Amino acid sequence: MGLHHGQVLRILRDEGPNSRAILARRSKLSATTLTHVTAQLLADGSVVEEEPGASGGLGRPALAIRLLPDAHHVAGVHIGAGLVQLTVTNLLGSPKAAASFEYGLPNTSPEALTTRIADEIERLKAVSGVEDLLGVGVGVPGPVDAGQRSILASINTGWRNLPLAGMLERRTGLSVVLEHNVSAMAVAEARFGLGRNVAAVLFVYLRSGLGAGLVVDGMPFRPGGHGAVELGHIQISQDGPLCSCGNHGCLESYVNERVLMRSLGSEGSAPADLLMQLERTASWKPTLARLTDSLAIAISLLTPDLIVFGGHLGDAPDSLFSHLREHLPPRVMPHMREILRLERTSFGSQSGPIGGAAVALDHFFYSGARL
Numbered sequence: 001m002g003l004h005h006g007q008v009l010r011i012l013r014d015e016g017p018n019s020r021a022i023l024a025r026r027s028k029l030s031a032t033t034l035t036h037v038t039a040q041l042l043a044d045g046s047v048v049e050e051e052p053g054a055s056g057g058l059g060r061p062a063l064a065i066r067l068l069p070d071a072h073h074v075a076g077v078h079i080g081a082g083l084v085q086l087t088v089t090n091l092l093g094s095p096k097a098a099a100s101f102e103y104g105l106p107n108t109s110p111e112a113l114t115t116r117i118a119d120e121i122e123r124l125k126a127v128s129g130v131e132d133l134l135g136v137g138v139g140v141p142g143p144v145d146a147g148q149r150s151i152l153a154s155i156n157t158g159w160r161n162l163p164l165a166g167m168l169e170r171r172t173g174l175s176v177v178l179e180h181n182v183s184a185m186a187v188a189e190a191r192f193g194l195g196r197n198v199a200a201v202l203f204v205y206l207r208s209g210l211g212a213g214l215v216v217d218g219m220p221f222r223p224g225g226h227g228a229v230e231l232g233h234i235q236i237s238q239d240g241p242l243c244s245c246g247n248h249g250c251l252e253s254y255v256n257e258r259v260l261m262r263s264l265g266s267e268g269s270a271p272a273d274l275l276m277q278l279e280r281t282a283s284w285k286p287t288l289a290r291l292t293d294s295l296a297i298a299i300s301l302l303t304p305d306l307i308v309f310g311g312h313l314g315d316a317p318d319s320l321f322s323h324l325r326e327h328l329p330p331r332v333m334p335h336m337r338e339i340l341r342l343e344r345t346s347f348g349s350q351s352g353p354i355g356g357a358a359v360a361l362d363h364f365f366y367s368g369a370r371l
C-alpha cells in the first residue's frame, strides 16, 4: 500500500489540491483503492478535505484533497569540505530553521562530526518548535552506495566506505538517508525549485571543489548504481596542475576556491563575492573559457534542459551568465540550443541543506514508506 500513498502524495505535491476523481485518473488507482488511501492519509493528518472554490454549477461540488505542508517535517544536512549546513523543512521543502558550522579537516573524526550534527538537529527542533521528524537526508561530498547508507569515497575529506547513515541514526534515533551533495541540490530544484516539470536538471556547484549532480525524469542519475557526474574531473589539459583526484589538468584543478583565491593574491577563506572580485582580474577570461569548454562537453553527453548554478557560481556576476548564454549554444547540437536554460539556484546559499531535506522527503514521505 505504501507505493499507492506515495503516488497520491506526489500528485498533490506537484499539482496542488485535486478531487478524488482526478486523483484516481492521474494515479490510475481504482476508486476503491483511492478511497482507502485517502482515508488513511486523512487519518494520518497529511491531507485535508476542503470545499473547492465557488463552482457556480449545479449540484454539490466534489471535495478536494489538499496536502498539509506543515503536517510533517524532515531535517536536511549538507556536508561540504569543512562546512556543515542544516535545516528543518516542511513537506514542501520550506525551511523552518537553519544552522551551519565549520569543521577542521583532516582533524575532525567522522564520529565527532556526527555527534555535532545530531546536537545541531536537536537544537533546530527546539528553535523551530518541530517535535517530530520523519527522518534526515544528508548530502555528502562524494558518491554513495546503492542503498544510500555509506559514502564510497570522498577525496576532499579522505573518507572511504564510511557508513555515515548508521552512525547518524545511532546518535539521533532517526532514520537517515544519504545522497551525493550536489545530486541532492539537483533533487531540490526538481521537486521545489526551477526544475519542476523539467526532464533533465543539471546542478553545478562551486566551493572548495567543482561538483555536479543530474536528475533525469525526477530521479538522481546514478551511473553504475552509485556514480556521480564528475564535471570537475573532466581533463582539459594533460599537463595541467595536479588535481585532488591524482590526475592532472582536471577542470577542478583550475576552478576551485583555493586556486581562485590565489589569483586574487589571498590565501584566506573565500568571500561570498569571490567571482565578482575575480571578474576584475586577468584570471577571469581563462576561468570562463575552461568552464565553457567543460559545460559544452557535459551538455552534449547529458542533454540537460536546465543547468542550475550554486555556491560561488550562484553568486557569480551577470557577465558569467551572459557569457555562457552566448558561447554555449553554438557549441552544442542544434536541438539543445533551443531547449537549454541556465539559471542561478532558487535556494541561494541554502541549496545544500534543502537538497538534503528533498532527499529525505522523497525517501521517508513521498515514497509512501511511512504509511
Ligand SMILES: [Zn+2]
Pocket: 232, 233, 243, 244, 245, 246, 247, 250, 252, 253
Ligand atoms: Zn580531478
